[in-house]
Amino acid sequence: MAGVRRPAPTDGTQASYRRAGFWLDDLVRSGVDTLAPRPSLTADAWFDVAIVGGGLTALWTAHELSKADPGLRIAVLEREIAGFGASGRNGGWCSALFPRSTGSLERSHGRSHAIAMRRAMIDTVDVVGRTAAEEGIDCDFAKGGTIVFARSEAQRQLAEADVLEAREYGVDELEYWPETVVAGRFGATGHDGATPSAVYDPACASVHPAKLVRGLARVVESRGVAVFERTEVVDWSAGRVRVRSLDGSGAEATVSARHVIIATEGYGARLPRVGRRILPLYSLMIATEPLPDAVWDDIGLAHGHTFSDYRHLLVYGQRTADNRFAFGGRGARYHWGSSIDPDFERVDRVFEHLHTTLREFFPAIGDAAVTHRWGGALGVARDWHATASYNPKTGVGFAGGYVGDGLSTTNLAGRTLADLVLGRATALTELPWVNHRSPLWEPEPLRFAGANLGLLGMGLADAEERITQRPSLISRALGPLVGH
Incomplete structure (x- = not known):
């Protein structure tokens, strides 16, 4: 797309992929995965379904389609390696969060559809955990819920309003925990050093996202799905995808397919006919060294707990399976022309802010060292409304716009896209995000x-x-x- 700077691909080495963050680095460090790229596609080929992208949306879609119809020929086309993008770099929240609030969904789609969307999201948390277990994917899935701290008077009012809204719709099971309850459980502090209150949402699990996405890639391969890595999509249209190999040969090929699914999230901004549908916005993260059990006893977070607070410039964290903090947040700016570049993944100002904020949350961490700093692009639709869409006339599908809430939503998208591609009318295909079309983002400089x-x-x-x-x-x- 004119005006979009296309980043140079990585060199395809283990070292270049390990630099993408703690989660991918941990796979190599622990011996779980070498991150060696799978072969590229170097010759023309025909498939029933061609899926552009190698993250969770693509892989869940391939998983559901191959399970429903083992005879389908399915190809996944990934520019780097499966999980290189947001799917392998995120905060590891398998949550029921959706970018649009329930009230906003009701205003746009009606009350019954808004409630159906909430129920589907809540159910999806358990679907991910159950499917991972059934498929033998050890991704450290632990459903401990989210604690959202209210660290000031203004945040306390927002917390109480959240609980009241949840009660009004009768779906989300939020609990308000006053300061006395939080003081007995957590070593968290508010803005003034006092104990905060909190809202607890049980519909969330902590996950090692790279283990999930890389494990899912292995599962779909075992089902006969062709996963091509180091394969750059340079153009696409209904029934046709043009690719270029990044394995050194530079070979170009055309994939013919009855169905073409675009599953690129923030990276879609650089693709023809996606472009302004998605805005890539960077979120950055840090990980600490493993902390002693005594420190965790003071902090109070158990395995499976995720946490945040009610600030507007979002932060998010979890206790990892190996007892680190993985903590991230917004704050990195958007770059002209929807540019995506590895240089944008490291902003010292934001990393320092995250480290300071984490110590303010939990003073017990003391001078614990930060071992990893990383970031990546997430995808934002103009109206902050994620979608799973499919046009049966053209055979083209699209899913994304998760605004960082994609670890679980990708699973719902995969199940929904499978039903749409196969022409099945189900409860999933009636959800209000299906075939939602967001307006385009404005051209630059707007x-x-x-x-x-x-x-x-x-x-x-x-x-x-x-x-x-x-x-x-x-x-x-x-x-x-x-x-x-």
Whole structure:
């Protein structure tokens, strides 16, 4: 697409993939996976289904299609290695979160559809855990729920409003924990050093995302799905995908397919006919060294717990299976022309902010060292509304726009796309995100200005709340633009 800077591919070595973050590095360090690329596609080929992308959306779709119809010829086409993008770099939350709030979904689609979407998301958390176990994918799945701390008076008001809204719809089982309960369980602090209150959501599990996505790739291969890595898609249309091998040969080939599924999330911004449908926004993460059990006893987080707070410039964390903190957040800016580049994955200012914020959350970590710093692009639709879409006339499908809530939503997308491709009318194909078409992002310079002003606004909203101790007026004004 004109104006989009196409990043140079990695050199395809183990070292280049390990640099993509703690999770992928951990696979090599622990001997689980060498990250050696699978063969590229170097000759013309025909498949029933060609899936562009090698992340969780692509692999869950391949998994569900191959399970439903083992006779289907399915190809997964990945520019680097399976899980190289957001699927192998995220915070490891298998949650029921959806980018649009329940209230927003009700306003757009009606109450019954909004409730159906919430139920589907909650169910999906258990589907991921159950399927991983059935397929023998050891991804450290532990369903401990999410604790969202309210670390100021303004955040406490937002927390109480969340619980009230959940009760109104009667689907999410949120619990409000006052300061006395939090003090007895967690060594967390608020903005003023006092004990915060919190909201507990049981519909979340912590996961090692790279183990999940790489394990899923092995499973679909065992079912006969062809997974081509180091295979760059340079163009596509209905029934046809053009690729170029990145294995050194530079070979070009054409894939003919009855169904073409675009499953590239933030990286789709550089593809023809996707472009402005998706805005790539960077989220960055850190991981600490493993912490002693005594420190975890003071902190109070168990395996399976994920955590955040009610700030507007989002942060998220978990306790990993090997007793580290994996902690991330927004704050890195959007880059002109929807550019994606490895240089954008490392912003010292944001890394330092994350480290400081983590120590403010849990002072017991003391001077624990940060061992890994990384980041990656997630995908944002113009109306913050994820979709799973398919056009039976053209045979083209698309899923994405998860805004960072994709680890579980990708599974729902895969199951939904499988039903749509196979022409099955099910409860999943009736969900309100099916065939939702978001408006395009504005052309530059409006896109650059709007995206970065939005990030700035979220930061200002947090500052406003620290000063006024009331829910932010800035956030209220921005709410409709970010799915609330």
